[in-house]
Amino acid sequence: MATNRDYYDVLGLDRSASEEEIKRAFRRLALQYHPDRNKEDGAEERFKKINEAYEVLSDTEKRASYDRFGHVGEGFGRGFEGFDIFRGFGDVFDAFFGGATTATRRGPQRGADLRYGVTISFEEAVFGCEKEIAIRRIENCSLCHGVGSELGSQPSRCPECNGTGQVRRVQRSVFGRFVNVTTCDRCGGDGRIITNPCHQCRGSGKEEKGRRIAVNIPGGVDDGSQIRLSGEGNAGTWGGGSGDLYVSLSVREHPLFKRRGDDILYDLPINFAQAALGDEVEVPTVESPVTLKIPQGTQTGRIFCLREKGVPHLRGGGRGDQLVMVHVITPQSLDEEQRRLVKELAKTLGKATMPREEKGFFQRIKDVFDAMS
Numbered sequence: 001m002a003t004n005r006d007y008y009d010v011l012g013l014d015r016s017a018s019e020e021e022i023k024r025a026f027r028r029l030a031l032q033y034h035p036d037r038n039k040e041d042g043a044e045e046r047f048k049k050i051n052e053a054y055e056v057l058s059d060t061e062k063r064a065s066y067d068r069f070g071h072v073g074e075g076f077g078r079g080f081e082g083f084d085i086f087r088g089f090g091d092v093f094d095a096f097f098g099g100a101t102t103a104t105r106r107g108p109q110r111g112a113d114l115r116y117g118v119t120i121s122f123e124e125a126v127f128g129c130e131k132e133i134a135i136r137r138i139e140n141c142s143l144c145h146g147v148g149s150e151l152g153s154q155p156s157r158c159p160e161c162n163g164t165g166q167v168r169r170v171q172r173s174v175f176g177r178f179v180n181v182t183t184c185d186r187c188g189g190d191g192r193i194i195t196n197p198c199h200q201c202r203g204s205g206k207e208e209k210g211r212r213i214a215v216n217i218p219g220g221v222d223d224g225s226q227i228r229l230s231g232e233g234n235a236g237t238w239g240g241g242s243g244d245l246y247v248s249l250s251v252r253e254h255p256l257f258k259r260r261g262d263d264i265l266y267d268l269p270i271n272f273a274q275a276a277l278g279d280e281v282e283v284p285t286v287e288s289p290v291t292l293k294i295p296q297g298t299q300t301g302r303i304f305c306l307r308e309k310g311v312p313h314l315r316g317g318g319r320g321d322q323l324v325m326v327h328v329i330t331p332q333s334l335d336e337e338q339r340r341l342v343k344e345l346a347k348t349l350g351k352a353t354m355p356r357e358e359k360g361f362f363q364r365i366k367d368v369f370d371a372m373s
Contacts (some may be wrong), residue, residue, distance in 0.1 A: 007053035007066065015067065019058070026054040108240035111138065114233045115246045120217065122254035126264075126286050126311050128219035135245065136210050138234040141201035146235070148194045148205040155192035160184050165191040190238070206235060215247050220262065220314035223251040256284060262311040262320030267327055268304075270294060275328045285309045285322055292324060300328045 008015055011025040030051070031037065035044040056062045118131055140146030149155055157163040161184035169180045183189040197203030213232060221227075226248050233243025258265040268283060278296035282289045285306065292304060303325050310320025334342065 005049065007056055010049050010053040011057065013057075017057075022054065022057050026050065026058070030054075107238060109237045110240045111234035111236040111243035113243040113246060115248060117248045117250060118215065118217075119250045119252060120221075121252050122257060122259075123286060124217065125221050125223075125249070125251045126219060128221075129217050131215045131217060132212055133215055133247070134210060134212050135232075136208055137232075137245075138206050139209050140235050141198060141205050141207050142209075143200040144198035144205060146205040148198055148201065148203045150196045150198050153196040155190075156195050158184060158187035158191055158193050160186040161191060163191040165189040206237075213245070217249065218314065219312045221249055221251075222259065223249065225249045257286065259311065260323075262313055264310045264320065264322045266322060266324050268292075268324050269327050269329045270298070271329055271331070275299070275326070283322075283324055294326070298326055298328070300326060302326045 008017070011017075011022065011029065013021060013025055017025070030047065033043045033047040033050060035047060038047075056066050114135060114137055116133055116135055118133060120129065120131070141148075144151065147155065158165075161167050165184055165187060166189070167182050167184050169182070171178055171180065184191075187193050194203040198205070201207050213229065215227060215229065217227065226246055229245040229247065231242045232245035235242050256266060264286065266283065268281065270279070270281065273279075274281070274294055275298045276296060278298070279294045281292055281294060283292045283306070287309070290306060290309070292306070303323050306322040306324060308319045309322035312319045331338075
């Protein structure tokens with residue numbers, strides 16, 4: 001490096017400056033012109049000159065030689081090279097003003113979780129089932145069992161870090177000695193190197209494999225439920241455990257039933273005569289049909305409850321109910337005899353009136369929509 005400028009001028013000092021003044025000037029200028037902070041053209045070169053000047057003037061013998069001869073002998077002008085153990089100016093700046101940096105040796109890392117989607121029927125969601133799924137996951141190599149070395153050989157200690165996985169470098173700065181600890185580049189922090197890689201996994205210790213796994217789906221699950229299979233995910237590294245497998249469930253719609261929580265909803269159509277006179281009808285359930293008695297005068301929207309005919313509670317015993325909502329269907333076409341009979345009936349019925357109920361009309365409508373939502 002050229003030394004065509006007086007070192008005292010570089011630091012903005014008189015030749016009579018004390019050691020403390022030299023240190024303060026260097027600190028101020030180094031902060032001002034450090035390339036990580038100052039992006040102006042020439043800042044890096046100015047920073048090097050500041051460092052070179054400080055290397056000389058902060059050393060008693062070098063300063064005396066410079067004051068007397070204008071140089072300090074062989075090797076003078078290479079003071080900046082004392083920092084070449086750093087990787088870039090950011091490390092120099094940290095050493096001057098932020099202390100030492102450290103790196104942690106690699107430890108056990110848990111494997112990644114996997115996710116898989118399964119579609120089941122309405123009945124399978126109610127009563128539970130077992131499904132077999134096919135997945136692909138990362139496992140320890142079946143030949144070297146995750147070691148990475150060919151059978152009969154073992155990884156050797158890394159000569160760069162002596163098996164620690166870390167490289168320690170010591171450098172001197174204005175404020176004393178600093179230790180910089182980094183992950184070993186050669187072994188990647190493992191402390192070992194593979195000298196004879198396994199031919200099956202090529203030294204990685206891992207391979208992808210297909211597996212068929214039985215999934216036990218309990219009764220009571222719903223659309224969007226998720227089942228966790230512990231340890232069925234990808235294998236871990238550096239001795240870490242395997243991840244988990246999450247199975248997400250989608251439930252197909254049923255042609256007759258809907259679900260609300262653990263209750264099952266069913267719409268029951270009846271005709272005018274059944275509603276007016278009453279009847280006994282057969283109602284399907286998820287297990288087997290049951291007989292339901294329809295009392296005379298039943299109105300559209302009335303709900304009957306079939307106890308314990310719903311979905312089993314996923315947590316705890318018991319089941320929900322099946323709610324049967326009645327819909328009185330008006331015929332859209334009548335033959336001549338039916339029309340005659342209805343007309344005769346109409347003469348005797350008089351004007352229609354709303355049935356008297358404990359609940360008001362709007363509350364009844366709300367209950368109907370709540371039951372169907």
